Amino acid sequence: MNSPFLLIIALALKEFLALLRDKSSRFVLIGPPIAQLLVFGYAASYDLDNISVAIYNEDRGIASRELVGRIEGSPNINVLYRIQKESEIAGLIDNRDVLLVMHIDSEFSATIAKGESATVQLLLDGRNSNTAMIALNYLRDIILQLNRQWSDQKQARGPPAIIEARAWYNENLHSQWFIVTGIVGLLTLVVTLIVTALSVAREREQGTFDQLLVTPVHPVFILIGKALPGLLIGLIEGGVIITLAVGWFDIPLRGSFVALYLGLFLFLLSAVGIGLMISAICITQQQAVLGAFLFLVPAVILSGFATPIANMPDVVQLLTWIDPLKYFLVIIRSVFMEGGDLGLLWPQFWPMAIIAALSLAMAGWLFKHRMY
């Protein structure tokens, strides 16, 4: 082969043409990523701004009125019902009319006036534990503030210690910052993996793979020709989403752009390797799609995209080491919010490079040994 360079260009060009001249695969590259970006960007949020609450107040005193007033004044809370009987509580929570019911007993104001500690009862709908915990935190905050105000008024000594929380990197704790940066990794992974996983299976289905294998082209060149389009599409798609994250969602990009793109490159390289491995094993496109999702779902869960890795059992934490998305999410969140650079992120780069090298080598081996 005298012109390997021209050959690789011809192979990659063919992949692009086969992909882009087909209406449905063109759509797959553009439609779903944009839809997912919007859905995740807007719909997926850990912030609760509309906690529905019912208040069961048996007390007529000043303290209880002040507490209720504060709750009603909170922008995140919506007091829907004031109930008179204890029997009403169960129905409201069972029907998901309210997320929580606050019960203030008749002795509340009197106990506070005596300078003693009084109790407020909160009944939460625990069916969605995550939401319940967040709602509980909001109410805890309100009661904490009220406590402090009362102790100031009585010139009594305040509580022994006061927490003063300040969130670094994401000052207002926008969960959108966390989620949209994660989407960059998620979407580029999905697109790259599908494009590469389907490419060989599609050729096997149409019989073109045989025609290609009887040419003098070395399998390694076929592999490179198949890897390039996935990599390029991933890089472009990643660039578009990063631009939208900065321009549309107003997320500050504080760190090194070079580090971000080097990370994206290594990340996509490992995605391409895994995609090609799936491709080498699968005979039909249907198998390839199933194979891709068999990898995608655990990869997303183990990556810390939504739930912290630290919460996982030790054995599962070991598994996250081979998940390239885990490293890339650290990189992108660090570059965006923390201002990360090459030096800081070095520990994330080399594991991805190893995963990429191993998966590509494995894909090459599978190609050679599964050519029928």
Next chain:
Amino acid sequence: MIFPVEVSQISKAFQAGEVQVQALDQVSFKLMPGQVTGLIGPDGAGKTTLMRLLCGLLSIDEGEITVLGLDAAKQPESVQSRVSYMPQRFGLYEDLTAQENLDLYADLKGLAVEDRLERYKTLMHLTGLSPFTKRLAGKLSGGMKQKLGLACALVVPPELLLLDEPTVGVDPVSRRELWQIVYNQVEQAGMTVLLSTAYLDEAERCAEVILLHEGKVINHAPPKHFSEPLQGRTWLFESDQLTPRQLQLKLSLLSGVIDALIANQGVRVVSESTEIESILTAVDPAIKLQIKAVQPIFEDAFISLLKKRDDHSVNYSGSHQLSKSVSSAEEVIKVEKLERRFGDFIAVNDVSFSVKRGEIFGLLGANGAGKSTTFRMLCGLLPLSSGQLSVAGVDLRHASDKARQKIGYMAQKFSLYGNLTVIQNLHFYASCYGLFKKRKQEQVEWALEAFELSDYRDSNAKDLPLGYKQRLSFAVALMHEPEILFLDEPTSGVDPLARREFWARTNALAESGVTVLVTTHFMDEANYCDRLIIMASGQVLAQGTPLQLKQLAQKEAQPLPTMEEAFIYLIEQQTDQSA
């Protein structure tokens, strides 16, 4: 008289990409009751469309169809309950047994339970499937599947039976049996049958033939009427100095010759007039020819009718710019005790043969005989289970990439990139074969010109008419001027005109020293091969020149057996041995 089918002035068009294809154009005919009518025409002539219209599966653009007195467009359900349609790929459930398939169709067609036993018995007896009722349909041979399909279509005796290419790719023995079943139904039950076929020799088995071409009815008459005008215009040429291939090449270029086809040891010629002298004077006087007048057959009529319509005669010789010293003793392909198993199933069993340089070597057999599996092993696409093979001195599976430069491969199924244009496909494969820049331009131009693809250069490959798809695949296989050509069922599904064109090219290639290995299920194509093997269920039944193989079946009753008769003889021999 009441006709079971009356079709008047029907038209049907399809949208294929951006092109409107007129599948049927002002077609009118009437079917006679109680006989077999053949529907014959090249691929894409509109045969399948017509069948689907008749049983109300498609809507008509214009015209009227009356089937058994019913309007097929307005009462498709009533029509379907009285008509049986067996499509090209009959919907057998491969994971059900033969019996379960029959039960299913009996349920679908509403056959009363008490009548079933009797009907099953008749059908199983007719098809010879009684020993296989418990076998999964997917595990039946190609011929048996077709017979089971036919049995399912006949489970409730229909008044009209529509069969769409029931015999394509089926071995000659099963073909003969399928015809017997059809004849039996016509005679016993007075059924009316419309049968489409790609085998022209089957036309002569029909009472009447409708010849369809580009959506139009060209002729509708008993088969004898087709060949009558050719009386006195068909000849057999023989020569001791030239091989049949060389003789055919010479004769096909002469003016006044409509068709020249290799047959037995000579060349069958259809001339434009009963005058043969003008042709003879054009032949080099140094060549001694023996000429015999022969009876015209349906195929002669078919070719002479259609060739006039799209008249293009191209000189294919010299299309390949190969100039290699031909040393014919050299064995280019060697295969010894080749075996391939898939689990318990032995697809190829103890196959040995060798091919010399410049030979056309054929692998003849029905679908599922193991031809393609052998081919894929030879091309290095499939590992062998045991045995040895070498192509150009190496095993392509482990050979360097350079060895593959020497071979050209044309797969059975169209296997180029469907959503790339013709020119993009050509450019891509040229690059794969290491042709770049000027050389690439030259070869791509050559391919466009030699295969008359220029008009389609910017069409998507998947939208090409079948004949052009085949040309494009052939062009791709030839662009790098290979020494060895692997052609897997290159003529399957292609009409007789395109088949002739294909063989003319292949012959020219072989004459210039290219070794050709070709598989086919058309028995008559064996005549083009220098030597061939006949395969059935993974084994080689016989090996030799076409003449040697045909002589195997020679006996007093058939002094000049055809390749099909030879094949049937060999299959019967094998069954006798194993019994």
